[in-house]
Amino acid sequence: MNRLERNERLVRLALLAIAFSAVSVLAVITAFIFMEGTPIMFKYGFKSFLAGMDWYPTEKSFGLLPMVAGSLMVTLGALVIGVPLGLACAVFLTEFSSKRTRRIVKPVIELLAGIPSVVYGFMGVVILVPFIRESLGGPGLSVLAASIILGIMILPTIISISVDSLLAVPVAYREGSIAMGATRWQTTKMVLFPAARSGIVASIILGMGRAVGETMAVIMVAGNAATIPGSVLAPVRTLTSNIALEMGYASGEHREALFATGVILFIIIMVLNTIANATSSRRKA
């Protein structure tokens, strides 16, 4: 084996090691979150964490049910707002508008995906929250406010991935359907949606992941009371805001309980990621 070949082998090994950086980072993060968060769950029992209604961390009462419920509620709310708007936008851009409109509107929407979450939260505070308080009553800081802000935040994700998967449907499908005398909408409904289903589902699940994981925007508009909200106008606290609100001053078991919150959040996100991954890899196959 000459010098060049030996160098090639070394390079390949080095690159292989580097290529595992993302996997190792993922493993290290998982390990640390679980190492910090699970001991306290074992100590007090999983049930007291997941089914406990009371979050009084200084009195050793670590019920996370209100936050789990809170995360679910605002995520569902975000989907109710974001999915119809996002899919309508995607269908309009791919099937009902000129190529030129699409080439202007899609980049604009994607550029706006970069707006930081604190800015969305701030818009919620200065415009949406006062509006809800004055027109619908309640404190304004509410499930509704958080759902609307999150629904807007997941729009770029849903639109961008849905547009791509609708565009990936072979032109022959469209032509065939139109040639049979179907209208554009009938074609969309009966041919394109079924063909692009996995991509559209993946876009919704990724949007869901974004909504579950969003922190700063939610803290600013949700009111953050650690109780299960009685109505959409009541304040709510999510798993993410629970961590971010108390991380600054927590210590001892209180801090461990925040990591336990992180463990639950982490599991939810991983399940969503895996589903999104499975649906989109089936699409490729």
Added chain:
Amino acid sequence: MRVGPKLEQNAVRAVLLLFTAITVFILLFIVVFILRKGLPVVDLSFLSQNPVDMGRAGGIFSTIVGTLVLTAVAVVIAAPFGIGTAIFLTEYTWENRVTRIIRFGADCLAGIPSIIFGLFGFILFVTKLRFGWSILSGGLTLAFMILPTIIRTSEEAIRAVPASYRQVSFSLGSTRWQMVTRVVLPAAVPGIVTGVILSVGRSIGETAAVIFTAGSALHIPTSVFSSSRTMAVHFYILAREGISMSNAYGTAAVLVISILIINVITYYLMERFIRKYS
């Protein structure tokens, strides 16, 4: 009553147009609102003075420096790993179980919420490794966060380089590494740079992962071990604690403009790069 397909088509079209208009309006409204309220506050002294009295007065100079330094640290750490991974995936292997694991890892990492990165960075870098709230802790945390973006965009950039480049290089007797470093990478540089700029945009706007790792000190950082406040964190604190609404708007305007400029540049470069090779 049955609705004829033509009528249904027109009704649906109207509804879709309305929804699209609402979506575009909301997103544009946010930008226009922030800029209209914020830009009057922004002038040269706002950009060049340090915050005074917790941000009630003065400018945002130290937070601009903090943002730049933190982002630079993150990119310097993440770029070699991200680009190396992309080279391995495109040039040194074929699709098999190993690449599937690597891709799965990168995809999962991309989906992890920033608050989890913040928790992790806090426990590992701030407390266990005793870096404290510092540029180093924050930079490492951000580096982990932007790694998947850099991997994905670099991979796309390298794949966009035509196969003929590689064939010519091999036919001249180069080794694989020579081919990568002298032919493929130079051709892919614009695309790779685009990916890096994209991840800069992401780090600039990040709050949750940074506030628990880099802290929120208002002075200009003197070393990688000093705590530093970024523009996004500064904006969050000003708005949340009601310290100064006008300075909050000003900071937000600077933040939004920087990110929009970065995204427009990225978009333009990417378009140009893809057109060059297709």
